[in-house]
Amino acid sequence: MSSTDYLAVAGAGVEAALASGADAAEAYLSSGTSIEIDVREGEVDTIKSAAEKGVGLRVFRGRQVGFAYTTDLSAQGLKAAAQRAVANAALTAGEDFYRLPEVVPEYLQVDIFDPGLPEKQIEEKIGLAKQMEAAARTHDPRVTIVESSTYQDGIIEVGIVSSTGISAYYQGAVCGLYIALTAREGEDHQTGFAMDFRPRFVHLDPEAVGREAAERAVRMLGARSQQGMEVPVVVDPYVMVSLLGMLAPSLTAEAVQKGRSLFAGQVGNQVASDKVTVVDDGTLDGGVRSAPFDGEGVPSSRSVLIEKGCLRGYLYNTYTAAKDGVSSTGNGVRASYKGGPEVGITNFFLEPGEISPEQIIGEISSGLYVGEVMGMHTANPISGDFSVGATGIWIEQGRLSYPVRGLAIAGNIRDLLNAVDAVGSDLRFFGGKGAPTVRVSKLAVSG
Amino acid sequence: MLVDKELLKETLAVALNRGGDFAEIFVESRQVAGIGLEGGKVERMQSGVEAGAGVRVLAGKATAYAYTNELDRNGLLRAARIASRALGNGGKDITLDLTTLRPPVVFEVRNPPETVPAEEKAEKVKEADRSARAVDAERIKQVMVGYGDVVQDVIVANSAGVHVEDRRVRTRFVVNAVAADGVIQTGAEAAAGVVGFELFDSHDPGEMGTVAAIRAKSLLKAQPAPSGRMPVVLSGAAGGTMVHEACGHGLEADLVQKGLSIYGGKQGQKVAASTITVEDDTTLAGKYGSYAFDDEGVPSRPVTLIRNGVLEDYLYDRLSAVKENGESNGHGRRESYQHKPIPRMGNTYIAAGRDDPEQIVREAGSGLLVQKMGGGQVNTTTGDFVFEVAEGYLIRDGEVGPMVRGATLTGNGPEVLRRVALVGNDLGFTIGTCGKEGQGVPVSDAQPTLLLGRSRADSPIVVGGTRQSSDDGPEVRAVKPGDPFKDQDFRLGRIRRL
Numbered sequence: 001m002s003s004t005d006y007l008a009v010a011g012a013g014v015e016a017a018l019a020s021g022a023d024a025a026e027a028y029l030s031s032g033t034s035i036e037i038d039v040r041e042g043e044v045d046t047i048k049s050a051a052e053k054g055v056g057l058r059v060f061r062g063r064q065v066g067f068a069y070t071t072d073l074s075a076q077g078l079k080a081a082a083q084r085a086v087a088n089a090a091l092t093a094g095e096d097f098y099r100l101p102e103v104v105p106e107y108l109q110v111d112i113f114d115p116g117l118p119e120k121q122i123e124e125k126i127g128l129a130k131q132m133e134a135a136a137r138t139h140d141p142r143v144t145i146v147e148s149s150t151y152q153d154g155i156i157e158v159g160i161v162s163s164t165g166i167s168a169y170y171q172g173a174v175c176g177l178y179i180a181l182t183a184r185e186g187e188d189h190q191t192g193f194a195m196d197f198r199p200r201f202v203h204l205d206p207e208a209v210g211r212e213a214a215e216r217a218v219r220m221l222g223a224r225s226q227q228g229m230e231v232p233v234v235v236d237p238y239v240m241v242s243l244l245g246m247l248a249p250s251l252t253a254e255a256v257q258k259g260r261s262l263f264a265g266q267v268g269n270q271v272a273s274d275k276v277t278v279v280d281d282g283t284l285d286g287g288v289r290s291a292p293f294d295g296e297g298v299p300s301s302r303s304v305l306i307e308k309g310c311l312r313g314y315l316y317n318t319y320t321a322a323k324d325g326v327s328s329t330g331n332g333v334r335a336s337y338k339g340g341p342e343v344g345i346t347n348f349f350l351e352p353g354e355i356s357p358e359q360i361i362g363e364i365s366s367g368l369y370v371g372e373v374m375g376m377h378t379a380n381p382i383s384g385d386f387s388v389g390a391t392g393i394w395i396e397q398g399r400l401s402y403p404v405r406g407l408a409i410a411g412n413i414r415d416l417l418n419a420v421d422a423v424g425s426d427l428r429f430f431g432g433k434g435a436p437t438v439r440v441s442k443l444a445v446s447g
Numbered sequence: 448m449l450v451d452k453e454l455l456k457e458t459l460a461v462a463l464n465r466g467g468d469f470a471e472i473f474v475e476s477r478q479v480a481g482i483g484l485e486g487g488k489v490e491r492m493q494s495g496v497e498a499g500a501g502v503r504v505l506a507g508k509a510t511a512y513a514y515t516n517e518l519d520r521n522g523l524l525r526a527a528r529i530a531s532r533a534l535g536n537g538g539k540d541i542t543l544d545l546t547t548l549r550p551p552v553v554f555e556v557r558n559p560p561e562t563v564p565a566e567e568k569a570e571k572v573k574e575a576d577r578s579a580r581a582v583d584a585e586r587i588k589q590v591m592v593g594y595g596d597v598v599q600d601v602i603v604a605n606s607a608g609v610h611v612e613d614r615r616v617r618t619r620f621v622v623n624a625v626a627a628d629g630v631i632q633t634g635a636e637a638a639a640g641v642v643g644f645e646l647f648d649s650h651d652p653g654e655m656g657t658v659a660a661i662r663a664k665s666l667l668k669a670q671p672a673p674s675g676r677m678p679v680v681l682s683g684a685a686g687g688t689m690v691h692e693a694c695g696h697g698l699e700a701d702l703v704q705k706g707l708s709i710y711g712g713k714q715g716q717k718v719a720a721s722t723i724t725v726e727d728d729t730t731l732a733g734k735y736g737s738y739a740f741d742d743e744g745v746p747s748r749p750v751t752l753i754r755n756g757v758l759e760d761y762l763y764d765r766l767s768a769v770k771e772n773g774e775s776n777g778h779g780r781r782e783s784y785q786h787k788p789i790p791r792m793g794n795t796y797i798a799a800g801r802d803d804p805e806q807i808v809r810e811a812g813s814g815l816l817v818q819k820m821g822g823g824q825v826n827t828t829t830g831d832f833v834f835e836v837a838e839g840y841l842i843r844d845g846e847v848g849p850m851v852r853g854a855t856l857t858g859n860g861p862e863v864l865r866r867v868a869l870v871g872n873d874l875g876f877t878i879g880t881c882g883k884e885g886q887g888v889p890v891s892d893a894q895p896t897l898l899l900g901r902s903r904a905d906s907p908i909v910v911g912g913t914r915q916s917s918d919d920g921p922e923v924r925a926v927k928p929g930d931p932f933k934d935q936d937f938r939l940g941r942i943r944r945l
């Protein structure tokens with residue numbers, strides 16, 4: 001569809017809602033095409049292509065709000081969805097803070113569409129996945145099983161039209177590589193993975209991703225158990241990202257207003273060590289979650305949430321902002337047309353420091369480098385408690401010396417943030433979340 | 448019906464006209480309703496209609512899959528052409544007949560959710576909220592209640608001549624309570640099944656609210672869990688996370704064939720104590736992982752995976768079955784038309800044994816009683832798994848002692864199954880969403896009360912609590928992390944509790 005047709009369909013959705021009795025309405029239309037290619041042992045295992053579109057209608061009636069979605073974009077389909085949305089509104093509790101955002105004169109240009117991507121032939125994409133698998137196997141002969149070597153890309157179009165006059169459209173793209181493999185030596189199996197997602201095709205480096213996955217598996221071969229003790233712990237960027245992921249919900253105004261945030265009532269307080277700066281940036285150059293506007297047409301922005309350990313604020317959508325009497329930060333995020341604009345993260349990351357990972361490790365006489373954790377999804381984002389299994393490499397005299405396994409790390413995310421005493425310069429993104437290498441001065445490791 | 452037989456045949460013919468050994472079309476229409484309550488108010492009322500179709504072509508070892516949500520002739524044929532071109536280089540014309548299969552089981556839905564007024568659904572949600580708050584007006588700080596129902600109509604047709612039409616109705620209800628008193632703790636209670644609104648005949652929303660709130664409140668006073676190896680009793684009421692993680696995923700044939708399962712090549716061998724029989728029965732009435740046909744149109748049937756400790760069978764979809772010149776045993780499942788089917792669990796359980804659950808606690812001596820399990824994760828290559836304890840108690844001198852919080856259990860699947868000391872005569876199912884390769888499907892699982900290990904030294908389970916001990920601590924080995932690009936982090940086999 002052209003952007004004009006696109007906005008016409010969304011506009012028809014708004015009209016249908018108003019005709020069904022809504023006082024105000026918004027239509028969020030998205031469509032996308034994507035491809036995913038899995039290669040195993042040098043041959044294509046699976047090719048998946050997708051074409052999808054749908055519309056979500058949010059309607060306001062008095063102090064109430066309702067939502068419905070459909071994949072049927074005909075006049076009849078839109079009408080049925082509009083009627084369901086209005087009926088849903090009638091059953092929700094009324095509130096004074098439901099509203100649509102105001103029109104903005106202009107959105108920031110964000111570079112998120114690689115015009116070269118739609119031109120790429122499938123053979124070239126298959127080639128990247130093959131190259132990545134070969135690089136992993138060549139890197140070390142002990143890499144015996146490649147579970148999947150995957151290339152993925154997607155192009156998305158988003159249009160929002162509202163009865164307050166918003167009429168906005170963008171096109172975005174992302175492409176990436178993912179590999180999961182197993183290295184074997186005798187009876188010892190160790191797994192490794194790596195990934196890289198980018199807005200631009202030319203930035204993909206299959207050799208590097210393949211090598212990294214191989215290295216992550218091979219470095220764990222021969223891992224031994226280790227006595228538990230309280231030691232400095234260096235956290236790998238990927239592991240730090242999963243810890244940050246646990247933090248994210250607590251930094252939304254939604255969680256704060258609902259009494260389920262660790263950080264409620266703490267703005268202006270020191271909530272982490274002064275090495276810690278946490279940012280959400282929907283305008284980030286090269287970020288896979290960057291966009292000119294959020295899921296309700298509010299311009300994306302950069303929000304510093306924790307600055308040198310001090311809590312500066314929370315993320316807002318239009319509703320939570322109205323409740324607190326502030327402006328939306330452009331974080332009304334939609335997972336798809338099937339949901340409303342909930343407060344969520346865009347590109348969410350821990351700001352890098354100035355010191356290299358080698359230096360961070362070099363300052364430790366005895367400690368643990370955590371390379372992987374297991375069971376992070378069982379951590380409790382409301383209390384901040386986590387208890388995870390960990391594997392990694394033991395540090396002796398400032399050097400990574402031997403792989404260890406059979407360890408557990410348990411604690412509370414806030415204690416961990418307070419104990420951060422070094423942040424590396426090596427910021428890396430894994431999808432929309434990023435972190436550099438981080439050192440925690442002391443953590444009880446049981447093993 | 449969504450798509451008639453003639454168009455299905457035409458689509459399959461186009462899918463195969465560049466060569467290819469097998470073609471299939473999966474058409475789906477999904478009608479959903481959802482309600483979310485928080486802060487004492489119904490905040491979200493949502494409903495949606497989604498329709499789409501996926502066309503799959505198999506050629507040699509390769510699979511092509513294309514999906515669309517344009518269900519007219521143009522849309523379907525376009526998807527079929529995309530799938531055929533992705534792999535094809537030959538060319539052939541086929542004619543095929545489609546024979547409609549009869550379902551092996553019929554799940555009666557007494558009260559179809561699409562006919563229940565939304566007011567009635569909202570009332571259930573409010574009832575749970577009221578009773579949860581009534582548990583302790585001061586300490587219960589937040590209550591979240593979710594209601595959801597899905598009516599999924601599917602058609603599966605393939606070039607082997609199979610044609611299936613099926614309607615799946617699922618209803619679920621989840622209560623989460625947050626208690627605070629200096630510390631914050633949470634408690635949950637959930638119910639779901641392949642049922643309609645009659646879910647509430649057997650699950651009272653008020654009672655569920657009370658249970659969730661009491662669980663959260665009790666945890667405030669609970670002491671941190673101990674760390675280390677110790678005998679563990681998994682209560683029959685605790686759910687089946689252990690069997691799901693310890694062996695279920697490792698018995699999925701695709702992982703076995705890729706060399707990614709510790710259970711590979713062990714058919715006919717002893718892999719568990721003789722008292723252990725593991726079944727996956729998708730024909731069970733009302734369970735969350737039940738279906739009449741799987742998502743490849745294969746009729747559902749019970750499968751015995753381990754009989755008296757001996758590995759008997761794996762879970763197959765068509766593709767993995769064909770690789771071994773066998774037939775699917777009805778476990779090809781997919782999240783939606785947007786996904787290709789892969790081998791998945793349905794209702795997985797360890798069959799009940801003979802021992803008295805109370806006697807099992809007495810025999811444990813001193814250890815941990817797990818009354819409710821949370822989510823878990825497994826590395827199928829090594830069999831190492833981890834799961835969280837949502838409600839646990841110390842056992843002292845064979846008696847149930849005080850509640851503990853923050854425990855995570857780790858162990859190795861085959862080792863744990865070999866060292867099950869006692870098997871109770873009870874069985875309790877729990878429900879969850881199982882994630883694998885980015886696809887979530889509804890499942891249920893169950894275990895009888897089990898005693899794992901008779902002494903500290905003998906126990907195959909390590910408790911990783913927040914109370915640190917330096918002597919013999921937890922042991923967890925490497926596992927692959929998830930795919931954060933999808934923001935759901937479940938590339939690995941793992942389960943999230945509702």
